[in-house]
Amino acid sequence: MSYHDLFIQYYPSLLQGLWTTLLLSAVTLLIATPLALAIALIRETGSRWVAIPLAILVNAIRLLPALLVLFFVFYATPQLGYRLQPLTAAMIGLSIMGAAYMSEDFRGCIAAIDSGQYKAAKALGLSHLHTLRRIILPQAFPLAIPPYMTRAIIMVKATSLASMVAVADLTAAASRATSITYEPFLFLVFAGLGYLLISGFLALLQSWAEAKIARAYRLAPR
């Protein structure tokens, strides 16, 4: 069979895989981002009675291999009485992993804001929440764009681990087609292009956001 015929035969499943990867990426990012921000804020500025347990949890998760966490969510939770769909298990596992790493990225950006900003806000009688919302986060936001977008790209690529827990994502579709047809070149290149499409979009988004922020914040010193 020619590449053309092979492609015609397998592209529905590849496209389905690409769609699953896209969905997995979007959902894990949408869950991980607010979770990571909350963890970072609590650890940087919250009561230590919450911060310390969170620190232990984040470290326990980020020190484990992602695949082990995924296996745990998919294979071990049924023993605890929760049977999860492969896609759901992958979403949960990847979101948890992503949030743990991402919270560290955010924490760095929040810690970079001068402590004098908190003191000035406090001396003016501003509440803690108001200070975070109006004073600290707007200054931390531009700093967070490069590490955040890098983390997002890493998370998109890490969704390929979902193929190990029976999710028919892009990697799974390509490797299945490969093992049936013994034509790795075509399908792996297709999968590669699919990932490039998604992470390339994120890389472009980063350049756009950085340029936009640079204009908006051109006068604020760093």
Added chain:
Amino acid sequence: MASVEQEYPSNNSAMVEAKGLFKSYGQVKALDDVDITVASGQVVAIVGASGSGKSTLLRCINYLDPPDKGDVWVSGHLMGMVETVSGTRKATEREIRRHRADIGMVFQHFNLFPHFTVLQNLIEAPMAVRKIARAEAVEMAKALLASVGLADKLDAFPSELSGGQQQRVAIARALAMKPRVMLFDEPTSALDPELVDEVLRVMRKLASESMTMLVVTHEMGFAEDVADRLVFFDKGKIIEEGKPAEVLRNPAQPRTKAFMQRLLRRGQ
């Protein structure tokens, strides 16, 4: 603690009164049994070596950093406590915030909000804390900026201003909250020498308008001209106080003498 009634400052004109303040950071005693009373409209210069507790005193007065022990009254109000019909209780964070808003503070490094324009720096807290309408806050901000000589810098960002201008904005920002007392924590120490005077000028003007001020400073000329009283800190204690000219020219304590001589030598 004794009843608040009896502990209230007997002299009604006392704007700030602190009694028996202690504050430690680890092993370091930053404040070691400090008493200080500042009458309404008075300017007190606080002098001493770095690490002697001067700045800690300011932070304890507005409860930015509450004292380990001791009481602070500002304008007759006991900081950190509230009175209820059934007696006194510890103030909540929100209540402390409200009291703190009555006390203006100016920092060594200005601490303006860099992502805000000068105007936004001035109106943020009045709108958020005092619930003043935007138009009114803007009017007040314009008047304050004019009074510190920066009427034309309304839309500038802090990074576009010199250090002296930034500190004048910081003073205006504190004044926008209509404070009863102003605390200055080495307001000119981070400035280039040629920019010191423009800030001191604003502070002199404020003193002449009868603002109660506590000023941690190394500017002895300012202390002598403007302050009603000078207190000298050493190792967390006030070891000498009096008329600035007397303490400066004729210090009684050997430590004060040594400090003044070091300052004079530096000045030559």
